[in-house]
Each structure stands twice: as structure tokens, then as C-alpha cells.
Amino acid sequence: MRYPSVLMVCGALTFMLAGCNTDGQAEPKEPTTQSSTVNQPQTEPNESESLQENSSTVDEGIDEDMPPVHQRPQFAESRNHTSTSGSAVDIEIDGMANLELDTLIFVNKEIALPIDYEPSDLVRANIDFVDSATGERQLLRGEAARAIEGLMLGAKVDGIDLKGTSAYRSYAYQVNLFNAYVERDGKEKAMKYSAPPGHSEHQTGLAIDVSSASVNYQLTQSLGETVEGKWLAEHAHEYGFIIRYQKAFEDETGYMYEPWHLRYIGVQHAKRVFESNQPFDRYIKEYMK
Template identity: 35%
Template sequence: MCRDCSVPLTPSRRSFSTFLAVGAGLTLLTACNPSFPAGSVQTPEGSTSAVASGSPAAVPSESPEPVATAVVEPVSETPATAQPSPSAALPAQHSLTDPASPWLVVNKYRPLQPADYAPADLVQPAVAMATSGESALLNGTTAAAAEAMFAAAAADGVFLTLASGYRSYNTQVATYNNYVAARGQADADTASARPGYSEHQTGWAFDIADGGGACSFQPCFADQPAGVWAAANGHRFGFVVRYQWMFHPITGYYYEPWHLRYIGVEAATDMVNKGIHTLEEYFGTGAAPGYP
């Protein structure tokens, strides 16, 4: 995910979208690969998508009740700003550090443990695809929820496609190393998740596109039917928009209206009801604007 928090932001999402349409801004928004073929768009954390006019991008391989608390295990680096968890209203307890837990919080302060974690239950969901290979996979729970969500969207006349799902540790190693070689580590760390720090590696997260292919991996996706529908309805199926507008000082990443993260129906609905926009705030882990 390509981000640089030093870039000044404008007050409106539309003006920010216009800025990001130029090369430098687009580099900041998407996760970077130093080279990709003509006729493609750059997708988060370095994958590329061939774009056909009027069609989705094709990507090559690559529940609320009282009263309980989230299980917060220690991690190697914890920001000093961590606060008590607003998630205490939920009945179920899940780990915040186990990669197999739907409540996992992974960010620049909280690497996966183990770093080369791979889900044991990867499957390809029965949904419309704009990708193939490992990127078409999700863990079993996320896949089932995605199937229900895509079907509900279709019933409302909105066509979602899965644009990028699972990304293995080795894929992330190659992506990150290529960027370091091209631009240096300091720049790479503002642009691409280090291996072992990506939500895509967990199987709990995926990127969506609109059936018409418009605004794929761009801020204007938020205004497309798929983006509008997912933001308004994703929580009904356990999904939240993980990197929301203007919350990069907390999440460490700029706006990605296409990046959905499964946390379960109860937690996702509770976040919406409480008006909380980030997992860091909801689970009380503290902000993670950059690597420690």
C-alpha cells in the first residue's frame, strides 16, 4: 500500500482524487511496484491489473450484546497511545494477535506472528472475479461471507467483483524487495507493506472492483455503485472498509474504499453503530502511522 503521510491533504475527497490522478499522487495511493506493463493499473502492494475498456480489471496470479472484552496479547511493539477497547460490548472474545482470528489487528506496529503465516483453509469463493491464481483465494470464513455479500449486492442491482484477495509472504517479499532495489528502503517503507505486515496475507481481507471497471484502485471508487453499496452494507456481512478517508495517521495508510476486511457481523455492526472508523480505535491497540 503506497502511502506518504508528509503529503498535504485537501479538504475534499473529490479534490484529493483529482490530485491522485497524476503520477505522483497515484504512486502515493497504491502500493508500488517499480515496473508494470503498459495498459495496466497498479493495484495495492504491487500487483498489476490489465484493463479492458468498459470491463473489470483482470489481475494475473498473484454479532452486539453485553459484556466481554477483546483478548489483547502483547506484541513486540505497542504504541504508547493504546487506549481501552470500545469492543467490550461484544459477547465473543477473539485474539487480536492470532492471524487465524477475525479480530486480528495487523499494521505497521503489529506484524503477523509468525511472519510467514499462511491460512490453512484457503478457498476460491463463488463470486465474480477480476483476478486469478492465489489472489482469487480467501480463508473459508471470509469466502462464505463474501459470497453472501456479493449475492445481496446483485439482488440490489449492484455488480461487485473480487479484484485482489490472498497474497502470500513470498509474493510480498518479492514485491517489497523490488521496490527497495528501485527506490531504497526509506521510500519503500512509505509505499509498500513489509513482508509479514499485510492484511492480504491473512485471508481476512480483499479488494473489490465495480462491475463496470470504473475507478479501480482509485479514490473515486467510493462514488461508484459498488463502493457506495459496500460502504453502506458491508457490515451486514461482517466487513468494514479498513482504510477510511482521512484516518491515515491512525491506520498508516491512505484512503482505500476498495479494501474490505472481515471482522464478523457483530463487531462490524458495532463499529458502525458507534461511529468508529478504524480497528485500531475499536480494539484499543493505538495508532500505527509508521514502522517503529
């Protein structure tokens, strides 16, 4: 289904909204320069993590070519995909994510979720969260919530301390978040470390940021060098998660390395992605061929 004119209008309106509506939102923390190698933008205005100068790591990245988005697409042409050699399935339709992919739903800087997309099975993940992770940020889709609970238990058994810092983010929340950064740093700079609404994996209810005391629960690239970060990289797939934005695949994902950002895709697929050492972007395109 194609409806470019409607999408263009919606995209334009949304872009205007993202750039203008800053009323009533929380103020993001001021940047700090306390760490040398950590290049971590804080993605939550209310969290304690800091956005550091010379940031090169972003949670939800820039989208300078933001497509017209935010119209719920129709998937009349979608097919069920049952095997790696099955019939082709679109991962996107006119720049909109194919929601029928369920836990394999794919969003990136070009492919967006509809403005009104909210998973119907969001539940609170029963894990430890940092204090600032309140409300909807403790939510995940049921399957992902159970998986992160299993991961946290497994981590604990191995003596690994981790907490969730942010899970689900609604479109509206991302609007406020993005606008807070625009307000603080200006749009050009904000676009380098924060995604416009609709392009965040957190809106899928399948992504969660985690961190550890060893890095003061910040979202920082140095997490990847800690025992906790290494444990995540080694074991996340056993619970159905992947480290979505890998250092080796920055060009393909379009995002800087984010050792804290876990994306749930199910154990079977996570294992394949892990063992084949490829980005989800490449895996999903091949898988859906």
C-alpha cells in the same frame, strides 16, 4: 513470552531479504498520470491497475519503524474473550499479532504476522475476479470467502458490479511484491505505498480488494465516489466486512483511504464498527480491554 534477541535477528534478516531479493519477480506496471484525484498505487505487480504519480493512497503502507518480526509467537498467556466486558486479551505480543484472535486478528504497521503464518482454511472465493487475480489471490479463509460471496450476490441484486482484485497474499508473495516496488521506485518511495512482508492484512486471509468497471477495476480512491464504492461503504458490514482504512481515520490507522480494501471481522463486529463510526484499530483495543 519475550525473546527480543531472536526477534531482532529475524527482523534484521527479513529486512535485508526484503531489500535485496528481487530475482524472478514480476515487474510492476509503470506509473501513469491519467487521473487527477485518484492516487492509487497498484499493489499487484501483475495487475492492470496503475500506480499514479503523486500517489497518496496506498494499499499496504509504509513502515518506517518496522519492528523485529517474523517469529511465531507463543500465546500461553492468551485468554478467550467472550464479551465486550470480559477479561483482557492481548492483541499483540512483542509486536506480533495474537493469532488466537481468529477473525479479529489485528495487524498494522507495528504489529506483524509471523513469517510462516498461513491460514489453514484458505479456500477459493467463488466470485468474479479481475483477470490478473490468479492463484492464491483468489483465496480467503472459509468464513470470509462465504461472506464475500454473499456480499457479491447482494451487490448484484442491487445492480452493483464489483470484482475481486486481490485477496490472500502469502508472506512470500508480499516479499516479491514489495521488492518489485523497491526495484522500480527505490525503497524510500516504495515504503510509502507498500507494506513490508508480515504487515499486510492480506496475509491473514481475511482481506480482499475489490473494484468496479466504473474505475476500470483500479484500486483508486475515486472508487469511493462511485455508486459501487458508496454501496460498499453502506452495505459491507451487513456481510461482516469493514472498509478498513477510512478517510477520516488515516492518522489512527496509519494508512491512506482505501475504499477498495475490505476486511472481514464477522457481521456482529462489523456492524458495531460501522454504527459506532470508528476505526477497527480503536474498536479492537476497546473490545479486548
